[in-house]
Amino acid sequence: MSTATQTPTATDSGRTPSRATRLLGDRRLPVLVTATLFLVMYAAGLSRYANYGFGEPQVFLNLFIDNGYLLVAAVGATFVILSGGIDLSVGSVIGFTTMLTAWLVEKQGLPVLVVIPIALGVGAFGGFLMGYVIHNFEIQPFIVTLAGLFLFRGLCLVISKESISIGDSTVSSMAQAQASLGVGFLSVGAIVSLVVLAVAFYVLHYTRFGRRVYAIGGNEQSALLMGLPQGGTKIAVYTVSGFCSALAGLLFTLYIQSGDPLHATGMELDAIAAVVIGGTLLTGGSGYVLGTLFGVLVLGLIKSIIQFEGTLSSWWTKIATGVLLCAFILIQRAMTTRKKT
Amino acid sequence: MTTTPRWRALTQHHLFWPVAVLVLLLLINVPFTPDFFAIKMTDGHLYGSLVSIVLFGSPLILVAVGMTLVIATGGIDLSVGAVVAITGALTCSYISDQSDQGALAGVFLAMGIGLVAAVVCGLWNGFLVARMGIQPIIATLIIMVAGRGVAQLITDGQIITINSEPYKLIGGGYWLTLPFSIFVVAAVVAVTVALTRRTALGLLVEAVGGNAEASRLVGIRSRRIKIMVYVFCALCAGIAGLMISSNTSAADGNNAGLWIELDAILAVVIGGTSLLGGRFSIGGTVVGALVIQTLTTTIYTIGVPTQTNLVFKAAVVIVVCLLQSPKFRAKVFGARFGAKGGGKPSATPTDTTPSTATAPKMEVS
Numbered sequence: 001m002s003t004a005t006q007t008p009t010a011t012d013s014g015r016t017p018s019r020a021t022r023l024l025g026d027r028r029l030p031v032l033v034t035a036t037l038f039l040v041m042y043a044a045g046l047s048r049y050a051n052y053g054f055g056e057p058q059v060f061l062n063l064f065i066d067n068g069y070l071l072v073a074a075v076g077a078t079f080v081i082l083s084g085g086i087d088l089s090v091g092s093v094i095g096f097t098t099m100l101t102a103w104l105v106e107k108q109g110l111p112v113l114v115v116i117p118i119a120l121g122v123g124a125f126g127g128f129l130m131g132y133v134i135h136n137f138e139i140q141p142f143i144v145t146l147a148g149l150f151l152f153r154g155l156c157l158v159i160s161k162e163s164i165s166i167g168d169s170t171v172s173s174m175a176q177a178q179a180s181l182g183v184g185f186l187s188v189g190a191i192v193s194l195v196v197l198a199v200a201f202y203v204l205h206y207t208r209f210g211r212r213v214y215a216i217g218g219n220e221q222s223a224l225l226m227g228l229p230q231g232g233t234k235i236a237v238y239t240v241s242g243f244c245s246a247l248a249g250l251l252f253t254l255y256i257q258s259g260d261p262l263h264a265t266g267m268e269l270d271a272i273a274a275v276v277i278g279g280t281l282l283t284g285g286s287g288y289v290l291g292t293l294f295g296v297l298v299l300g301l302i303k304s305i306i307q308f309e310g311t312l313s314s315w316w317t318k319i320a321t322g323v324l325l326c327a328f329i330l331i332q333r334a335m336t337t338r339k340k341t
Numbered sequence: 342m343t344t345t346p347r348w349r350a351l352t353q354h355h356l357f358w359p360v361a362v363l364v365l366l367l368l369i370n371v372p373f374t375p376d377f378f379a380i381k382m383t384d385g386h387l388y389g390s391l392v393s394i395v396l397f398g399s400p401l402i403l404v405a406v407g408m409t410l411v412i413a414t415g416g417i418d419l420s421v422g423a424v425v426a427i428t429g430a431l432t433c434s435y436i437s438d439q440s441d442q443g444a445l446a447g448v449f450l451a452m453g454i455g456l457v458a459a460v461v462c463g464l465w466n467g468f469l470v471a472r473m474g475i476q477p478i479i480a481t482l483i484i485m486v487a488g489r490g491v492a493q494l495i496t497d498g499q500i501i502t503i504n505s506e507p508y509k510l511i512g513g514g515y516w517l518t519l520p521f522s523i524f525v526v527a528a529v530v531a532v533t534v535a536l537t538r539r540t541a542l543g544l545l546v547e548a549v550g551g552n553a554e555a556s557r558l559v560g561i562r563s564r565r566i567k568i569m570v571y572v573f574c575a576l577c578a579g580i581a582g583l584m585i586s587s588n589t590s591a592a593d594g595n596n597a598g599l600w601i602e603l604d605a606i607l608a609v610v611i612g613g614t615s616l617l618g619g620r621f622s623i624g625g626t627v628v629g630a631l632v633i634q635t636l637t638t639t640i641y642t643i644g645v646p647t648q649t650n651l652v653f654k655a656a657v658v659i660v661v662c663l664l665q666s667p668k669f670r671a672k673v674f675g676a677r678f679g680a681k682g683g684g685k686p687s688a689t690p691t692d693t694t695p696s697t698a699t700a701p702k703m704e705v706s
Contacts, residue, residue: 086478133659137666140616142417142478146603147658154651269486282479315493315594322487329483333473 030279031291049308057183067300068193069251074274075200076244078292083237084217084284085141089148091267096152097249102164102259112170127242131235156261163260175254189251217284359628366635373643398634399522400581405608407577409626410570415550415618416477421578423488425598428455428579429586430495442505459579467568492594502591512587550618
């Protein structure tokens with residue numbers, strides 16, 4: 001794959017650094033573009049649906065409430081993608097967590113406070129196993145996490161083919177808990193997702209582990225030659241992703257209050273799309289977790305605009321996501337071409 | 342590939358394991374269904390487990406054959422499932438608009454429209470990968486995400502059902518006592534093998550996969566080869582889409598061809614084609630696809646609950662990948678297996694000493 005990205009560099013001859021190319025070289029550009037896009041879309045929504053209550057603060061806060069689980073999953077995916085890998089098992093782990101939680105709470109009668117650490121531990125352990133195989137046996141992350149996708153989706157079905165609804169009072173009180181912000185409220189899920197985002201921001205930008213993630217994503221060979229503990233970092237990255245997916249699964253369970261073997265099918269694509277739209281390079285080594293936030297917000301905004309529009313059907317979400325994905329990939333492409341010459 | 346006899350020996354070794362797995366899976370069925378290999382003749386049609394394995398596996402074989410060539414160039418195509426859905430949706434919606442759904446001309450035109458759409462998807466993928474130089478996983482992700490939306494847009498979110506005799510033939514009909522789709526698959530596989538192994542095309546594809554830049558400098562039009570390969574893959578997916586929608590006489594934008602890209606990649610990997618590109622085996626892929634279909638059938642016949650199907654599949658992926666990993670072989674089987682495994686076309690066939698730690702990476706870059 002690295003060969004594919006190198007081909008155009010030989011043919012490119014424009015080397016004079018003009019203002020445009022310098023702008024393109026700025027690593028923060030994609031995040032800014034996404035943030036601008038979000039603001040423009042929000043403004044467009046405001047002007048178009050002003051009479052339908054789009055301007056209410058709660059509509060904005062609902063973006064976090066309705067997409068909190070996606071944000072957590074996307075943060076996990078950001079770690080993996082920054083390190084130059086990919087995790088396709090996100091959606092399945094989310095589905096599996098909803099199923100496991102529902103099963104443990106409803107059928108086994110375990111208290112929720114016991115179930116939560118179990119679910120998180122299982123997700124993190126799954127991620128650890130995938131990271132272990134990827135690092136120690138040098139199999140492509142794509143294939144290993146694909147196996148993870150099958151495995152967790154299969155385990156969902158092994159637990160039960162039917163969906164299990166959760167009637168537990170602790171769960172429903174947690175799901176209905178609201179934190180008032182004066183102009184509106186946030187749910188538990190939204191707050192947890194924002195905390196996860198803040199922790200991820202700190203870890204990626206202010207700790208040694210975060211530096212290593214960037215270094216390995218930038219150039220694995222040089223990271224190895226510099227003496228960075230590559231294996232540990234790689235395994236840790238997939239563990240983080242597994243943990244985040246499980247946490248996202250718990251939030252999803254809260255949001256939807258049931259476990260279903262088909263929950264969150266294809267969520268990994270939404271997570272990856274959010275990361276890419278947020279400006280993280282898929283080759284790894286460059287990007288910001290804040291960008292991921294904007295990526296998730298843009299995807300969420302598309303959904304709410306389609307709801308407000310009323311006449312548009314749900315599949316326009318997919319088409320719009322695809323078009324955005326395409327535009328941002330092309331921007332990334334323009335950036336990397338400039339960097340290599 | 343220095344000498345022809347050695348290359349032949351490699352090919353034989355290379356197909357040995359996939360075929361062994363297939364035979365083993367088929368034999369597992371015998372204790373559970375004694376007449377597993379029996380083929381009956383009813384109403385002039387052949388029936389039997391073997392026939393149905395090939396029949397139900399045929400869309401997967403088609404997609405996997407296209408995928409093999411893409412993977413041989415070092416790429417990957419995630420959009421095939423969406424292409425399957427788009428082709429089925431377009432074709433069925435065109436046929437359902439006809440006043441006479443059985444008219445041959447209308448059916449052919451509808452299939453033509455569907456396949457043209459598939460080719461357009463392939464051209465787009467090829468354009469992004471070869472011209473824009475975007476990573477194949479990402480480039481094809483676009484159509485994977487947007488394609489299902491487009492398919493649902495075409496069918497208006499409904500499942501379009503049609504009632505067309507001629508169209509039914511391609512996926513569910515019989516010809517010369519065998520399911521017609523088997524002939525379609527055989528034709529596609531034969532043409533692909535002829536084009537890649539009887540002409541220089543296969544060598545060119547492998548050269549591009551081995552090192553796109555080097556092959557360009559040698560004078561191979563690597564971009565053109567890449568675009569061609571993606572178009573071919575999409576075309577195969579399109580034919581598979583016709584087959585799936587014809588078999589069920591319906592187009593389902595949401596579920597047609599769901600996960601088929603993952604199954605196809607799995608089939609290619611089981612068949613022994615390296616995901617790093619640079620070499621491929623169409624025969625291995627066909628066997629790999631049959632292994633997957635047989636696995637599904639086996640799970641049904643031996644009475645394991647069907648929901649464990651995916652867990653089994655996951656186990657197979659992991660085992661096959663571990664066996665293909667030189668490092669794993671070195672660790673688990675030690676030098677003894679390393680010497681035996683020399684016949685396998687792995688990255689470092691004979692040398693499985695600790696130096697392999699860096700060897701595969703060298704080949705990628």
